[in-house]
Amino acid sequence: MTNRILRITFLLTALALLIPATGSAGTPLPVIHEPEGEGVECVEDEDVMRRDHMNFILHQRDETMHRGIRTSKYSLAECIDCHVEPDENGNIASIETKEHFCNACHEYTGVTIDCFECHADRPQKFIQRPGKAASLQDEPHQALFATDLGGESK
Amino acid sequence: MSDSVNHSRRSFLEKSAAVGAITIAPGILLHQVATAKPDDQAVSDSVRWGMLINTNKCEQGCTDCIDACNNEHGLVGNDRPKTDTQYIRKVTLRDKLTGHELSLPLMCQHCETAPCVDVCPTGASFKRVDGIALVDKHICIGCRYCMMACPFKARSFVHENVTDQTLSAPRGKGTVESCTMCVHRVDKDQVPACVEACGKGKHDAMIFGDLNDPNSAISKELGKHGGKQLRADLQLNTGVRYQGL
Numbered sequence: 245m246t247n248r249i250l251r252i253t254f255l256l257t258a259l260a261l262l263i264p265a266t267g268s269a270g271t272p273l274p275v276i277h278e279p280e281g282e283g284v285e286c287v288e289d290e291d292v293m294r295r296d297h298m299n300f301i302l303h304q305r306d307e308t309m310h311r312g313i314r315t316s317k318y319s320l321a322e323c324i325d326c327h328v329e330p331d332e333n334g335n336i337a338s339i340e341t342k343e344h345f346c347n348a349c350h351e352y353t354g355v356t357i358d359c360f361e362c363h364a365d366r367p368q369k370f371i372q373r374p375g376k377a378a379s380l381q382d383e384p385h386q387a388l389f390a391t392d393l394g395g396e397s398k
Numbered sequence: 399m400s401d402s403v404n405h406s407r408r409s410f411l412e413k414s415a416a417v418g419a420i421t422i423a424p425g426i427l428l429h430q431v432a433t434a435k436p437d438d439q440a441v442s443d444s445v446r447w448g449m450l451i452n453t454n455k456c457e458q459g460c461t462d463c464i465d466a467c468n469n470e471h472g473l474v475g476n477d478r479p480k481t482d483t484q485y486i487r488k489v490t491l492r493d494k495l496t497g498h499e500l501s502l503p504l505m506c507q508h509c510e511t512a513p514c515v516d517v518c519p520t521g522a523s524f525k526r527v528d529g530i531a532l533v534d535k536h537i538c539i540g541c542r543y544c545m546m547a548c549p550f551k552a553r554s555f556v557h558e559n560v561t562d563q564t565l566s567a568p569r570g571k572g573t574v575e576s577c578t579m580c581v582h583r584v585d586k587d588q589v590p591a592c593v594e595a596c597g598k599g600k601h602d603a604m605i606f607g608d609l610n611d612p613n614s615a616i617s618k619e620l621g622k623h624g625g626k627q628l629r630a631d632l633q634l635n636t637g638v639r640y641q642g643l
Binding site: 305306307309310311312313314315316321361362363364365366368371373 | 435437438439440441472524526528532534535536560561562563564565568569570571572573581582585586
């Protein structure tokens with residue numbers, strides 16, 4: 245009888261120890277920063293983007309590079325503009341860290357990407373460039389062909 | 399028999415021309431419609447972009463075009479002139495007999511039969527159908543064959559890590575690059591940054607435009623005063639031409 249009580253107590257203790265171990269932690273998942281704001285939606289559904297974002301970007305890359313097609317829907321710059329934002333301290337996570345939107349999953353899955361060897365890892369508006377000629381950037385570009393349509397462009 | 403065939407052909411052509419004239423609104427020429435490209439439309443081989451540089455108007459010591467190019471593409475040097483990237487450089491030519499000196503900007507000449515494209519083992523060095531020579535850095539392996547093949551020493555190799563690139567010039571270590579004729583601006587019907595800066599500086603030494611269009615400013619000027627190719631003996635049919643050499 246004592247033996248049986250001891251066995252039950254042992255089993256209950258073991259169970260009590262096991263439950264928090266399996267219940268609360270679970271499989272660790274990457275922490276992804278989602279863009280904030282009302283009505284902010286990605287160009288495709290989340291599950292489509294998770295599965296196919298690399299194909300969209302790869303296709304767009306060749307279209308832009310070789311054929312001069314410059315639509316923005318699947319442009320890497322647009323991804324970065326939306327998904328990379330400063331944290332509460334105003335710092336922007338570098339692509340080297342897992343706080344960066346792209347690297348959060350890529351580091352988790354052990355995928356090495358080369359995109360940011362050449363492309364900026366943050367939106368242009370957060371990049372400070374010394375010696376930037378403001379006069380050249382701010383004024384509208386000279387039109388290539390002046391079309392005589394009887395009015396001035398504004 | 400043959401006469402009747404010709405007549406019908408002629409009348410067909412006349413009708414086609416009439417239809418064409420109706421569909422194009424007054425004030426807009428055919429070539430303008432063709433070049434005002436929407437974002438989702440591919441570039442066309444009906445145009446060939448080119449540049450004409452008047453060396454008589456190019457001031458010695460002026461670096462307006464180079465500065466504008468560096469700003470546009472975010473080219474930042476590392477104080478190593480031998481290896482720092484340059485899309486444009488100023489070259490001074492001196493006539494030994496007369497001592498006369500002239501200065502000219504030298505960049506990728508956007509050759510029709512480009513040696514850089516010939517030698518590239520991966521297809522990274524390529525010509526767009528509108529005549530602009532580019533490097534697809536996605537497939538460039540950094541072998542630098544193109545740099546050796548280029549008779550104008552127009553290309554640079556990126557030796558060091560780059561961050562905070564501009565949208566107009568994604569660039570990174572281990573790839574070759576050169577003047578893109580500001581392809582990102584050309585696709586939006588704007589002129590290259592160097593041409594714009596040269597005009598803003600009141601030098602007006604550079605004209606950009608479509609060599610295939612007889613009504614473009616560049617074609618008219620070439621037709622009137624001519625323009626030389628650098629190393630014309632190589633028969634590369636360069637897209638960049640010079641006056642005053």
